[in-house]
Amino acid sequence: MTPTLDTIVSLCKRRGFVYPSSEIYDGFAAVYDFGPYGVELAQNIRTAWHRAMTWQEPNIVALDSAIFMHPKVWEASGHVSGFSDPLAECRVCHSRVRVDHLLEEVGVQADEKMTEAQINELFAAHKARIKCPKCGSKDFTEAKSFNLLVQSNLGNFTGDWTQEPTYLRGETCQGIYVNFKNILDSTRMKVPFGIAQIGKAFRNEITARQFIFRKREFEQMEMQYFVHPDAAADTYESWRTKRFDYYISLGIKPENLRWHQHENLVFYARAAWDIEYNFPFGFKELEGVHNRGDYDLTQHTKFSGVDLSYRDPHTSEVYMPHIIETSVGLDRTFLAVLTDAYTEEQVAEGDTRVVLKLPKTLAPVKLAVFPLVKNKPDIVAKALSVYQSLSKTYKVEFDDNGNVGKRYRRQDEIGTPYCATIDYQTLEDDTITIRDRDTMEQIRISIAELPAFLVKNIV
Ligand code: GAP
Numbered sequence: 001m002t003p004t005l006d007t008i009v010s011l012c013k014r015r016g017f018v019y020p021s022s023e024i025y026d027g028f029a030a031v032y033d034f035g036p037y038g039v040e041l042a043q044n045i046r047t048a049w050h051r052a053m054t055w056q057e058p059n060i061v062a063l064d065s066a067i068f069m070h071p072k073v074w075e076a077s078g079h080v081s082g083f084s085d086p087l088a089e090c091r092v093c094h095s096r097v098r099v100d101h102l103l104e105e106v107g108v109q110a111d112e113k114m115t116e117a118q119i120n121e122l123f124a125a126h127k128a129r130i131k132c133p134k135c136g137s138k139d140f141t142e143a144k145s146f147n148l149l150v151q152s153n154l155g156n157f158t159g160d161w162t163q164e165p166t167y168l169r170g171e172t173c174q175g176i177y178v179n180f181k182n183i184l185d186s187t188r189m190k191v192p193f194g195i196a197q198i199g200k201a202f203r204n205e206i207t208a209r210q211f212i213f214r215k216r217e218f219e220q221m222e223m224q225y226f227v228h229p230d231a232a233a234d235t236y237e238s239w240r241t242k243r244f245d246y247y248i249s250l251g252i253k254p255e256n257l258r259w260h261q262h263e264n265l266v267f268y269a270r271a272a273w274d275i276e277y278n279f280p281f282g283f284k285e286l287e288g289v290h291n292r293g294d295y296d297l298t299q300h301t302k303f304s305g306v307d308l309s310y311r312d313p314h315t316s317e318v319y320m321p322h323i324i325e326t327s328v329g330l331d332r333t334f335l336a337v338l339t340d341a342y343t344e345e346q347v348a349e350g351d352t353r354v355v356l357k358l359p360k361t362l363a364p365v366k367l368a369v370f371p372l373v374k375n376k377p378d379i380v381a382k383a384l385s386v387y388q389s390l391s392k393t394y395k396v397e398f399d400d401n402g403n404v405g406k407r408y409r410r411q412d413e414i415g416t417p418y419c420a421t422i423d424y425q426t427l428e429d430d431t432i433t434i435r436d437r438d439t440m441e442q443i444r445i446s447i448a449e450l451p452a453f454l455v456k457n458i459v
Contacts, residue, residue, distance in 0.1 A: 002256075003342040005280040008335070009211055011342070011354070015414050017041065018212060018334075030208035030216040037414050038334070040364030040395055042219075045333050046198050048361060049221045052246055053196040060194035060223060061187055065175025067200055068154055073174050074167050076303035077296070078267055079149055083170055085112045086119040087146035087206050092137035098206045099123050099143040102130050113264045119143045150202040150216070168202035172220045173325060175199070177296045180226065180308055191310050191321050192235065194225040198330070210281055212331040219330035224323050226310075229294065232322040236271060236291045243289055243326050244275060251359030252340050258283060268295040275328075277336040286336055287328035294320040337362060341415060347440070356415030357438055360458045365416040366394040367454065370407050372423040374400040383422040386432070386447060394454060412437060417458065420450065 012018035016035035020027040034042055054062045074080050086099040099119055103110040106129045110122055120143050123130070131138055151165035169175065176195045183189055198221045205216050212218075227235045240259075247257055260283075262272035271291040276283040297308040297320050311318045341358040360366070367390060371383035380400065387398040397416070399407050404421060411419055419435045426432055426447075434453065435442045445453060 037364040084145035086143040090132040091139040093135035196223040226321040355412040358415035
């Protein structure tokens with residue numbers, strides 16, 4: 001059963017995965033911090049994506065471009081003029097609402113790509129059924145397009161910087177397009193090839209709901225694949241297949257994934273499909289796979305004056321490459337992975353355990369090491385030496401607090417696949433017990449066998 005969002009939020013807070021930002025000041029809407037286990041999980045998600053995209057794809061290279069770019073980048077991309085959501089205000093409580101979302105909630109198909117006039121027509125037609133989520137009123141202003149780019153005064157020392165703002169990037173892929181030529185000139189890449197990047201993006205999202213699903217400061221993992229125009233359609237289909245298979249190989253349950261095709265396309269897209277995940281609030285976009293045509297390189301050629309067309313070294317044909325994009329949020333992957341792993345199990349009469357059945361590669365801690373008792377120096381020293389020898393290779397946790405049963409439950413809640421207990425028998429024969437998170441079964445192996453056991457079982 002899919003857990004409720006409250007259940008996930010509460011686990012994240014209780015076990016140090018995610019905290020609301022600036023919580024002692026009552027929080028800061030749609031901004032969140034990763035706690036100790038959140039940092040580990042997020043890093044493992046980045047690593048899995050980075051390896052799938054670059055280590056396992058010989059013709060994709062990595063990039064880490066800066067958050068700030070020349071402001072003209074955002075004019076060329078179309079974000080300054082067209083990156084907006086339809087916003088209305090409740091006339092009673094003055095909450096700001098996203099009109100396309102309110103329409104969707106009453107079963108009316110709408111999205112942010114519609115014009116102001118189209119949205120207002122639908123809004124007027126269904127007003128009687130639409131209520132303010134905060135106060136229940138039905139009295140709203142008209143919808144207006146609200147630009148989502150976050151502005152800053154970086155490098156502008158005048159008092160009136162809003163006239164010429166710089167922007168915190170609204171998507172990471174623009175850093176890839178403006179480095180297309182650099183990568184071609186400095187590596188052996190030839191079309192077809194891809195550039196992959198992980199990094200922060202910022203959007204002034206109108207509504208702050210659904211926990212880390214929709215943040216104002218979030219992280220994207222985007223890959224842009226540059227192809228000959230004739231190859232774009234086939235390459236697009238092959239990336240769609242690869243990306244869906246990636247989530248399955250990551251360990252996400254197939255029944256919680258599905259495709260959604262966009263009918264109303266954004267200005268740059270020739271085709272757009274989303275991989276949706278069954279979040280606690282229903283199936284919603286996890287990743288977008290887009291055929292962007294030659295829009296991006298053409299726009300940046302026009303605005304920068306630098307020709308970004310490509311000359312094929314074999315045929316000498318000159319053309320503007322088309323781009324196939326795969327774009328996923330780290331935070332949405334994080335939420336999907338936690339939702340998928342969350343399990344409540346009855347282990348005995350009146351005894352339920354919460355266990356995160358995370359894919360082992362993603363688990364924040366791979367092994368917990370317990371001395372059976374903490375008042376026996378030989379046992380504690382042995383446990384510490386096991387912990388120290390393995391912590392060079394894995395994230396290992398040492399825990400000597402409370403009884404072993406409670407320690408197991410704590411590790412279950414953070415998804416630790418294995419717990420090793422050092423006990424009296426260890427002092428005699430150098431063996432330990434290994435307890436499996438999912439089956440709760442225990443086996444006894446020698447300490448010398450432990451590294452090979454982990455290599456074999458944590459793939
Ligand atoms: N470059 C294309 C692009 O940015 P998008 O559909 O706007 O497309 C891509 O975003 C992905 O980024 C989404 O599928 C989602 O996973 C993530 N994302 C977008 N907005 C987000 C937000 N406010 N909070 C968290 N993740 C977000």
